[in-house]
Amino acid sequence: MPEGPEIRQTADMLARALQHRDIEAFDLQHASLSQSSHAFEGHQVTSVDCRGKALLTQLSSGFTLYSHNQLYGVWKVTPRGKPLKTNRRLRLALHTQEHSAMLFSATDISLWKTDEIEEHPFLKRLGPDVLATNTDAELVLTRLLGKSCRNRQLSSLYLDQSFIAGLGNYLRSEILFFSGVNPADKPRNLNEAQVQALAKNTIKISQRSYRTSGVTLPKKYRPAIKKKSGRAYEQNRFAVFARAGKPCHFCATPVQKSIATSRRIYWCPQCQPRSE
């Protein structure tokens, strides 16, 4: 169940386990890989990167593995040979001397020649990755005010991967909230300060989520929580997302919930008034 920050952490995890290590064994379960042993046999993983929510595992064979987790795919890394308890369907496993990296459940998997990966139809349409080092607030601002974005509702724009890749449903609610803008507004109707805040927070909140493994609510608004999982943790990850009816941390007004672009969205009517 990943958005950009979670996918980037997965890429980091895979890189730690696989990068520059010999692939000693592999298991190609997914149909699209059945004739692809040559890409893995006797080779190494050169790098693991992500573009939005797509993972790109580059191999020394000159091929790059494209995989997209969608809602349900998941990568697991274990010490080599340690059995893993799961009912999920294994799609792909790469084993180094020390580790096993296994991809479960994902269906969107394909192998590309590295120099042709840009031809992938999904990658071709992506905007800049929100967590890429050269993506900054200025770039987001430029895109917000660009022709194809400025007249669209923020609620729609902030799920569109061609605007900024890696944004997703919880980041949408959180970024709009911290920017004090209403989901129904459009970039062209915001004032200067609002667009600037929005651009800045798009980067800031995404980076915070990456750094904290998915927590966008600043520490000072959260009770001390020991475990990085469980109900208390889940209920205090976000400022507004999944907090319908609960008091806004800034003004105590009940958080609103509705459906926008077929997905849940949350906002504070007091902190995020319409600007039109």
Add this chain to the structure above:
DNA sequence: CTTTAAACCTGCTGGC
């Protein structure tokens, strides 16, 4: 051009 609705894939949860 922009928005909306439905469909698809798989996994998990909650209600009966």
Add this chain to the structure above:
DNA sequence: TGCCAGCAGGTTTAAA
């Protein structure tokens, strides 16, 4: 306990 409907942090497609 078992089954099923409904939902999920995603994406594509067609249609309005």
